[in-house]
Amino acid sequence: MPATLLLADIGGTSTRIARADRDGTLFDLRVEANDSYASLEDLFGVYLSNIGGPRPRAGVFAVAGPVDGDEVKMTNRAWHFSRPELARTLGLDALTVLNDFAALAHGVVGLGPQNLVTVGTGKAVEGAPMLVCGPGTGLGTALVLPRADSFEVLPGEGGHVRFGAVTSEEARVLAHLVQDLGPVSVEHVLSGAGLVRLHRILSGEVATSHSIITAALSGQRNERETCHVFLRLLGRVVGDFALLTLARGGVFISGGVGAAMAQLFAESPFRAAFEDHPPYQARLAAIPVRVVVHPTPGLVGAAEVGRRLLAALEPA
Template sequence: MTPTILLADIGGTSTRIARARHDGVPFDVRVEANDDYGSVEELFGAYLATLGPEKPHAGVFAIAGPVDSDDVHLTNRAWSFNRLALAKTLGLDALTVLNDFAALAHGVPTLGREYLVQVGAGHGVEWAPILVCGPGTGLGTATLIPRADKHGFDVLPGEGGHVRLGAVTSEEARVIAHLGSELGPVSVEQVISGPGLVRLHRILAGETSTSPAIIQAALDGQARELETCHVFLRLLGRIAGDYCLLTMARGGVFIAGGVGAAMAPLFAASPFRTAFEEHPPYHDHLANIQVQVVVHPTPGLLGVGQVGRRILAGL
């Protein structure tokens, strides 16, 4: 029986699960709503129960949160587990756990052009750092660092969603002041995320809605929702430019996450690219950086599949 590895990308809202063989390509992909399960153990137990005798030998899980010990806690969901205990519960010989955007970064070099939407001009410099960031339930960041021998990249995880958000315009100052009175010091992901989009629309338009509804209305040309999305993308552009300068990501910037993918058609006509480049005295530098939006439906699984491929090669 061909060995397989269990793959998962565990987000705050949903979990994408698959298996892979030695090529690392995910198959039997399923997307599960986290609200349908009481725990990580229950979710994966239900998946494994459908497989019959062909059980995975090991697992690679990406989680939306920092990974710095065997005790793992999701940032935007009240789920936690111990890596060793979960491996035993699921019958896995080994379980690797990594941050979701670190996992996503592992998959970026494998993305085909059909899964990328370029925003503006610019070009990627070969064997230079690559920034991966973007909004979903939170906002994730990771950096691909080229190896000295030019045989692939190492991934540096980050928690850029939790840096403090500053204001450049009076409109942004109003948003931050409003949220500051509710939340205290405002972090980037409290505005640049799915829940952040809801907060932003409530402040700017005086309406309460869901992030999918706001995005769909903007795509349909509804003025208030479109304006909210443009403010959102302006902020995202500025923050992505900040992060790009921090990492000197001349290899390119990849905007990922479910909210980023859903907004992909809105980027071109939005202030995103202007805000990305507007970092004096580095305008010309940033104007040369290639920015692409990732629209693959399960990019995190591509990343954990690449990690899984290397694990299976050692079995």
């Protein structure tokens, strides 16, 4: 039987798991709630037991947090593991672990227009850097640098830069957050939990991020206003990141919260806030922004990395 890959996109809230063949085609896809498992070893053990058949030969896991060496500790969940020990436990000949937005970056650059929602205008400059970022459990970032025949991905932790206010409304929001949290980072606002905080501050109502977005999409006034404020703040922060990286190759917005709000971007202040960075409005107006709506872009990126990993394991 041909060798297969074990792929996982391990977020703070849920984990998407699949297998893939040597050309990167996904199958046996599952989505698991992390709270249902005590550890990653438990989660993968249940998955492999349920699908049966021969064990995958190699694995590629994307995790929410920085990856530096063999010891991996997630940012938004109290899970940690040793890469070589986990590979042995799962019976894998090789295991690659990378940042979740690095995996997204490997995936989104190859997506077709059916998996992307364009926000505003702009035209990508061939060979220029591309930025991948977006809100989910946290706020992830990665930079894509095109090379002669491929590209290089540089993951970052942009969600942990400090959040700043530029309007009186934002100052009021920030004052509430400082009182509750102390020093406020960008992902305290631009994440699923951040959307909940923002809605409570703006409306006095307590709701889940899912219910806020669902109500906004159905036209509910308070929730729609919260999402518009959220997207304005996201536009400003992403505009900051685009200037920092000169991402003239384009910006991709991903993450579960970003994808869920895809239909709200066009009517929201996102694009205006993205461009409103004097004196560089024209430069930012030229940068295309696309929202990723593919259901599993992290697994697509992991499969691309895994395809090369399997090729390296096979004899020449």
